[in-house]
Amino acid sequence: MSLDYYQNPIICGDYSDPDIVKVNDDFFMVSSSFNHMPALPILHSKDLVNWQIINHVFDALDLPGYDAVQPGKGVWAPSIRYHDEKLWVFFSTPDEGIFMSYTTDPWGEWSKPHCLQPALGWIDPCPFWDDDGRAWLVHAFAQSRCGVKHKLQLFEMANDGSKLIGEGQIIYDGTADLPTLEGPKLYKRNGWYYIFAPAGGVENGWQSVLRSRDLTGPWTARNVLFQGNTTINGPHQGGWVELDNNECWFVHFQDAHLYGRIVHLQPMYWGDDDWPRIGESINNDSTGQPVLSYKKPTVSHHSEEYRIQTSDDFQHGKFGLQWQWQANPNPDWLIASDQGLTLSCYPLPIRHQQQTLYFAANLLLQKFSAWQFTAQTQLRMNAKQTGDLGGLIVYGERYAAIMIGYDNGQYKLYYRYGWMKDSGQVDEYQQIITQLSSENCQLKVEVGLNGICQFYYKDHETDWISIEPSFASGKGKWVGAKVGIFAATEADNTIGYCHFDYFKIS
Structure with a gap:
């Protein structure tokens, strides 16, 4: 394969529910960590292809029960955003509520996680700061905790992310067309609001995009990425970034069973109709399927030397960022x-x-x-x-x-x-x-x-x-x-x- 091309997956490791953000020439990725500590790995790249773990948001979850192994609980589906010269990570724990943490230095210390909304089964939160200065948050639901499924709810939020304001509004019910609607990521472009959200379930789902002229709706849905004729099952749940040259890219996971949810990178562009096209076209229409390889993103810096850390000599008696305990460390x-x-x-x-x-x-x-x-x-x-x-x-x-x-x-x-x-x-x-x-x-x-x-x-x-x-x-x-x-x-x-x-x- 040409050196100008990359191969999917870009990360053959279990970095599930990825989200990314661009800050100047840097890209940062975050993913679910569930009950494993330290939690919320922060990955860094200069070229979107080669990544390295640089930090975790916190070392322990200061909540009852997490000193013991709690399989499948803990941190679910975070989002990462840049606002007010800070990086913000919002995440949920399905049994406790919605939390956020922020930093001015992603390599350094993050703020202690703050619970902006105690709730049972409110998951996959994503913040959004609008042009008028108002802040919002959209989230999904875990049926196993609250009995609600397939729906997205919108709240106004304090600008500092400290609390939700007023009553929430269900802005989309995917019961009929988008089952297991979850993992929303909220954006704005050309006067349209967009929610990138997966549907159909982890193993065989697809990527959908909702759009509206108003945050409260009405929202129109379009399915944009399927497995198609590829071996990449369930290509969905991730984030979109746009480069300085207007190139667009979308990261998502693929459920690889015992290998976990591995990370893929897809080319993306916007059509004249203001809908995104992701991957390569199926039958020359607006629906895409994943690419196995593609020309690398056009960036000014590269990070070919980056690799997800694995081997460890345990210098000075310490272990590297690739390691996690099964619960809060002792x-x-x-x-x-x-x-x-x-x-x-x-x-x-x-x-x-x-x-x-x-x-x-x-x-x-x-x-x-x-x-x-x-x-x-x-x-x-x-x-x-x-x-x-x-x-x-x-x-x-x-x-x-x-x-x-x-x-x-x-x-x-x-x-x-x-x-x-x-x-x-x-x-x-x-x-x-x-x-x-x-x-x-x-x-x-x-x-x-x-x-x-x-x-x-x-x-x-x-x-x-x-x-x-x-x-x-x-x-x-x-x-x-x-x-x-x-x-x-x-x-x-x-x-x-x-x-x-x-x-x-x-």
Whole structure:
């Protein structure tokens, strides 16, 4: 492929519900993070094709319950906007309400999230500051929380984003034509108001655009992007940016099942009828389908050196921006070290009268970053009691780990795997692989097509030894599968620890 062209997906990682904004020559992207902390990753690019994580909006969610694993809860479908020389991120937590945070420096500190509207099931908020100085917010609904679906509601908002004003108005009911209408993004162009919004559901939905001369309506809908004749299912939910030369681009996700919702970039232009055309035309009409490759955006700067971070040498005993815990972080999970990462063997929680890895908040994980890859680490276990363990894990509602465990003075290698059942109970299994000659071991997992994983271990100078059976990974609750490291204990107190020299993705 020519160097002048890019290939979709631009991010083969689970950055779901993306939204973007342009500020001078910089592009910023934000995505859902659900229960994972730190939350709301901020990605940066100079060319819309190559991206890098530069920050998170906050480290912990100061709400009841988020110190424990809450699969599928937390931060849903944020939006990012530039106004009053600040970057603003608005997001919802479906059980608590609508929040916002802002900053003058996206690489620096963000304001503490502020709840501008407590609400159950009000999701996917997007702010809009109009030319007359008034501010507005549009949002969707989660039927699972409030019994409402397919509808968008509009509120006037305080200009500083601190509160909603007055009563909301349902401005579009998509029950008949736009089922599962959600994720609205509000814009204004040529005297028209536009709402870019997905419909049809995550796996097989499409992108719709609503427009009106007045914010309160009436709104007219047009479907603008379908899967068409491509392999890119459900191309929808994202954001639009316009370059200085009037080039327009649209980012959206594709549900790639266990790999999560990966990010695509589509060319876009405005027709003479003031409706957007996205992707490539289907049958020469106004409806588009995704492109697999296309000529790169015309920008003045490039960021070819940017990559979404994966491997980590844990410089100065710290982990990189690609890592997230499964809940609000606890300072007791991490032990200071000069080089490498030292994790304390923190007690596994008891949930539903079970003690399993599935509900361990102190798993340190990152997203799958390619269709096929290898993850490798080297660890040293400093166990203090029977039940201390640590290792390498592939995590989702199906999960598996290869780990060193300490049992009555002996270090053993274990293979543990399990799955979350519809009943809410976890089935977990464990087998002893071998007794180790020391507390040191190298661990590796090869992730193949369809997420089929092969685990290996290497004890001292031996060759890599595979572990049977292989493992078929699975997605999590609203998220893709993840890979990472952990230290834990089945005992009641924390006295042991596990040291990881590095984590390498290839």
